Amino acid sequence: MNNTMIGQGTKPLICVPLVGRTGDAVMAELSEVLVKKPDVIEWRADFFGDISQSDEVIRIANWIKKAAGDIPFIFTVRSRREGGQPITLNDHDILELLINICQNTGWEYIDYELSNPPAYIECLRTVALKTKKKIIGSFHDFEGTPAADILLQKFAQAVQYQLDVAKVAVMPRTLEDVLALLQVTLAAKRLVNIPIITISMGRYGVISRMIGGVFGSALSFAIGANSSAPGQIQIDDLRTVLTVIEKAIGASNN
Structure with missing residues (x-):
């Protein structure tokens, strides 16, 4: 499997989500996903029905890592306020779970929202x-899609907290919103010294998943088994588009 990390390579990595409600469902998804050879896999644990059972979450996380080998993994618990599933864990509970993941699994990445309390972000960064x-x-x-200055502030915030990757995902209401997101991507790529991920969601935003890498986005999300957000397309289709774009840009530079 490809163990390239986010920000490495010449084209954006492709990440697929796992969104199963049960352990068996997650494992079945993983089996289906691995055949398609994504660059990165994300477990959206807020979809998991037993997320409050920390020992079970750790058990499945370690099983996933063992089954997938060197492929990089992202562990994510998306909050309800930022589009996640309704769960019984509060912000402090989520922080404790993420610390547990850091200390007891071999997973490479933790996704953590910038809207969390600064003290929580600092605590997780230390761990x-x-x-x-x-x-x-x-x-x-x-x-x-917030104004450009607001989005650029989010990237700056990630740098200020000394985090490793900055990610922004927004919902366009018009095609102009998609263009605005791509402009922000290009500006952020030139301004910050860490890898960035940008996504314009929904049907208008599909194009950003295909060409975001041209503007500086280091990763794009696709469907391996199931979707975790509006506008994701099948991994095989996205891989084809990214290959064509890379080939065309490479040819034009020669």
């Missing part, structure tokens, strides 16, 4: 440094 994990500082807006 991540000790356990050699990387943190993706993320911001999601499922209602619209």
Whole structure:
């Protein structure tokens, strides 16, 4: 399997989500996904019905890692306020679970929302440094596309917290919103010194998943078994598009 990390390579990596409600469902998804050879896999644990059972979450996380080998993994518990599933865990409970993942699994990445309390972010960063994990500082807006200065502030915030990757995902209402997101991507790529991920969601935003890498986005999400957000396309289709774009740009530079 490809063990390239986010920000490495000449084209954006492809990440597929696992969103099963049960352990058996997650394992079945993983079996289906591995055949398609994604670059990265994300477990959206907020979809998992037993997320409050920390020992079970750790058990499945370790099983996933053992089954997939060297492929990088992202562990994510998306909050309800940023488009996640309704769960019984509060912000402090989620922090404790993420610390547990850092300390007791071999997973490479933890996705953590920038809207969390600064003290929580600092705490997780300290644990991540000790356990050699990387943190993706993320911001999601499922209602619209904020102004460019607000989005650039999110990237700057991730840098200020000394996180490893900065991610912004927004919902376009017009095609102009998609263009605005791509412009922000290009600006952020030139301004910050860490890898960035940008996504314009929904049907208008599909194009950003295909060409975001041209503007500086280091990773794009696709469907391996099931979707975790609106606008994701099948991994085989996305891989074909990214290969064509890379070939065309490479040819034009020669």
